[in-house]
Amino acid sequence: MSVLNELAKGLQGNKIRIVDLTHTLSPDFPSISLPPEMGQAWPFRIEEVSRYDERGPAWYWNNFSCGEHTGTHFDAPVHWVSGKDLPRGAVDSIPPQNFVGPACVLDLSEEAGRDADFLLTKAHIVAWEKKHGKIPPRAWVLMRTDWYKKAGDPAAYQNYDETGQHTPGPDIDAVRFLVEERDILGFGTETIGTDAGQAQHLRPPYPCHYYMHGANRYGLQCLAHLDELPPSGAIIVAAPLKIQNGSGSPLRVLALIEKP
Amino acid sequence: MPPGARSRVALGLTAAAALGRFELQQCKDCGTVQYPPREACQKCLSTRLPWKTQDGKGALLAQTNLHHSNDLFFRERLPWRLGLVHLDAGPTVVVHLHEGAKDRVSVRAMLDRAGQAVLAAVPEKEDVNMADDRQLREFTCDPKFRKVLVTDGKTAVGQSLTRSLVEAGAELIWVGYSEPWKQFPGFDELKKLPQVTLLPLDVTDSKSVREVAAEIGGKIDILVNNAELHRPFGIANRAGVETARSEMDVNYFGLLRLAQEFAPAMRARGADGQSSAVAWVNLLSVYALANFPPHGTFSASKAAAQSLAQCLRAEMRPSGVRVVNVFPGPIDDEWNQLLPPPKIAPAALAKAIVRALQEGTEDVYPGDVAQEWLERWRDNPKALERELSA
Numbered sequence: 001m002s003v004l005n006e007l008a009k010g011l012q013g014n015k016i017r018i019v020d021l022t023h024t025l026s027p028d029f030p031s032i033s034l035p036p037e038m039g040q041a042w043p044f045r046i047e048e049v050s051r052y053d054e055r056g057p058a059w060y061w062n063n064f065s066c067g068e069h070t071g072t073h074f075d076a077p078v079h080w081v082s083g084k085d086l087p088r089g090a091v092d093s094i095p096p097q098n099f100v101g102p103a104c105v106l107d108l109s110e111e112a113g114r115d116a117d118f119l120l121t122k123a124h125i126v127a128w129e130k131k132h133g134k135i136p137p138r139a140w141v142l143m144r145t146d147w148y149k150k151a152g153d154p155a156a157y158q159n160y161d162e163t164g165q166h167t168p169g170p171d172i173d174a175v176r177f178l179v180e181e182r183d184i185l186g187f188g189t190e191t192i193g194t195d196a197g198q199a200q201h202l203r204p205p206y207p208c209h210y211y212m213h214g215a216n217r218y219g220l221q222c223l224a225h226l227d228e229l230p231p232s233g234a235i236i237v238a239a240p241l242k243i244q245n246g247s248g249s250p251l252r253v254l255a256l257i258e259k260p
Numbered sequence: 261m262p263p264g265a266r267s268r269v270a271l272g273l274t275a276a277a278a279l280g281r282f283e284l285q286q287c288k289d290c291g292t293v294q295y296p297p298r299e300a301c302q303k304c305l306s307t308r309l310p311w312k313t314q315d316g317k318g319a320l321l322a323q324t325n326l327h328h329s330n331d332l333f334f335r336e337r338l339p340w341r342l343g344l345v346h347l348d349a350g351p352t353v354v355v356h357l358h359e360g361a362k363d364r365v366s367v368r369a370m371l372d373r374a375g376q377a378v379l380a381a382v383p384e385k386e387d388v389n390m391a392d393d394r395q396l397r398e399f400t401c402d403p404k405f406r407k408v409l410v411t412d413g414k415t416a417v418g419q420s421l422t423r424s425l426v427e428a429g430a431e432l433i434w435v436g437y438s439e440p441w442k443q444f445p446g447f448d449e450l451k452k453l454p455q456v457t458l459l460p461l462d463v464t465d466s467k468s469v470r471e472v473a474a475e476i477g478g479k480i481d482i483l484v485n486n487a488e489l490h491r492p493f494g495i496a497n498r499a500g501v502e503t504a505r506s507e508m509d510v511n512y513f514g515l516l517r518l519a520q521e522f523a524p525a526m527r528a529r530g531a532d533g534q535s536s537a538v539a540w541v542n543l544l545s546v547y548a549l550a551n552f553p554p555h556g557t558f559s560a561s562k563a564a565a566q567s568l569a570q571c572l573r574a575e576m577r578p579s580g581v582r583v584v585n586v587f588p589g590p591i592d593d594e595w596n597q598l599l600p601p602p603k604i605a606p607a608a609l610a611k612a613i614v615r616a617l618q619e620g621t622e623d624v625y626p627g628d629v630a631q632e633w634l635e636r637w638r639d640n641p642k643a644l645e646r647e648l649s650a
Contacts, residue, residue, distance in 0.1 A: 026467075027462075027465040027466075027467045027468060028467075028468075030441055033439060033442070039500075039502055039503070040502070040506060043464075043465075045464065045465060045466070046466075046467070047466055154440055154441040155440060155441040155443075157441065158441035158442070160441060160442050160443065161443075
């Protein structure tokens with residue numbers, strides 16, 4: 001039996017479950033905001049075109065607007081200055097092979113629950129590998145923090161205070177280890193940003209953006225339901241919109257997991 | 261509504277009253293002050309009749325209490341006190357009479373619920389509180405005892421406004437704030453005011469505006485839209501359209517969203533007893549009159565907002581809800597840092613807005629810069645354009 005036939009059977013036979021790792025796009029979902037003197041990404045907005053009314057009697061549809069980095073979204077290498085000249089680094093030119101791949105899920109929900117500024121280190125990754133095996137090449141590494149559960153409370157989700165945003169992320173060594181020694185496909189988080197909220201103070205600032213995109217790797221942000229995934233064995237489907245020279249896009253991220 | 265028809269020449273009285281001024285025509289040839297407004301001088305038939313500001317001082321000749329009226333508006337409000345005042349400037353005029361007025365009085369032009377100028381006499385010497393006079397309250401939009409929505413509490417202007425409204429006796433003030441995940445300076449102080457309820461509101465988000473309108477729209481007597489986005493620069497000094505679009509989204513579309521969601525209920529409550537819906541205030545800018553190129557895209561967004569506010573005013577007028585447009589010069593805030601003084605302080609702007617509501621004016625040019633621009637613009641708009649491009 002071919003691999004795809006087996007997959008189809010698994011889907012139909014209820015052996016494979018699809019987990020939606022995506023937040024709903026809505027104006028209420030917290031959006032990134034830069035200091036006011038900088039250019040701003042549009043938050044998600046939606047306006048009704050017609051709803052079975054005088055504007056269009058038999059149909060309902062909306063216009064929506066948002067920046068490329070809104071809601072659950074994909075970061076392409078060209079998003080960051082370190083990846084600006086890489087080949088096939090925009091959402092329309094990334095090899096489609098890279099939109100589907102295995103996922104390693106590192107559960108750091110306890111650590112992040114204790115400390116909003118928690119940084120994932122190489123030691124955490126090595127410890128995970130001891131239990132679950134070596135991270136295979138071209139895999140997504142997803143940092144589970146259960147942060148997605150705060151999405152209903154925008155203030156808690158953003159977690160700002162007078163010193164800025166406080167959300168967990170990876171440290172420099174962890175990022176370099178994943179890129180240089182594990183050849184991963186990309187890094188995914190449950191927060192706004194693959195980097196920690198305070199990552200502007202690291203050297204270089206925003207190391208995950210800097211190294212990941214500088215090595216032509218990808219990012220997934222504002223993921224949800226990572227707590228439903230096994231540490232390894234899930235397959236991620238994450239294909240961004242094909243925007244010409246786009247730096248990222250909101251997308252539907254699906255995980256395929258085998259039922260025990 | 262009180263009778264609203266006026267001849268074109270009589271609208272000169274309304275134009276002045278909108279600014280809080282009492283103006284009558286004065287003959288350029290013989291000096292006679294005219295009333296009612298007319299095409300030719302009642303004494304010498306000259307047609308040179310420029311409008312001149314009057315001090316309104318005069319002697320009360322007679323007074324009467326009206327107990328019957330065929331006019332529906334006044335029938336509901338009887339008895340109504342009227343008087344006859346001989347102005348020191350010459351004419352004798354029929355006036356709405358403040359209950360404390362006798363002997364020497366001061367006549368002022370005010371806008372009535374139909375948005376037209378009427379004359380009212382108050383005691384000459386006393387500092388009158390028009391909110392407490394049943395008749396004059398009909399001509400004003402006093403915040404006292406009223407429920408107010410201030411759309412943006414994040415700015416210094418919004419916070420000053422809230423405090424001024426509290427001082428003016430507003431019963432309840434809802435204060436909106438966008439991006440609720442970012443605590444803003446002054447949040448806690450606002451929260452402490454017993455009259456104030458803070459609520460998330462983002463005028464760029466139709467859903468947010470719709471939800472807030474559904475929640476409190478039927479209770480608002482005065483809506484103050486002070487939400488604005490202001491960034492310096494014109495066309496040449498900034499790349500792209502995104503900042504200009506954001507300015508339009510807040511300053512123009514924000515007003516449109518608010519008007520679509522809040523205006524219907526306010527129109528319906530224009531005659532809702534003692535505490536009816538009375539006013540809609542727009543924070544515009546004197547740059548709406550003529551583009552100030554160093555803040556060129558902001559000016560354009562405010563010009564668009566002013567045009568839309570005129571549309572709103574026309575649509576609100578049949579309900580008696582007044583649309584008050586406020587045209588400050590540069591506000592003393594971070595986005596005008598590079599402009600030298602004079603700049604209007606947020607607290608002064610807030611006081612001017614509350615005063616406009618208390619006195620019932622419709623077009624407000626608070627501060628010296630705004631007043632000066634207004635005079636230059638009225639005198640010669642083209643000249644002002646050239647001066648601003650220097």
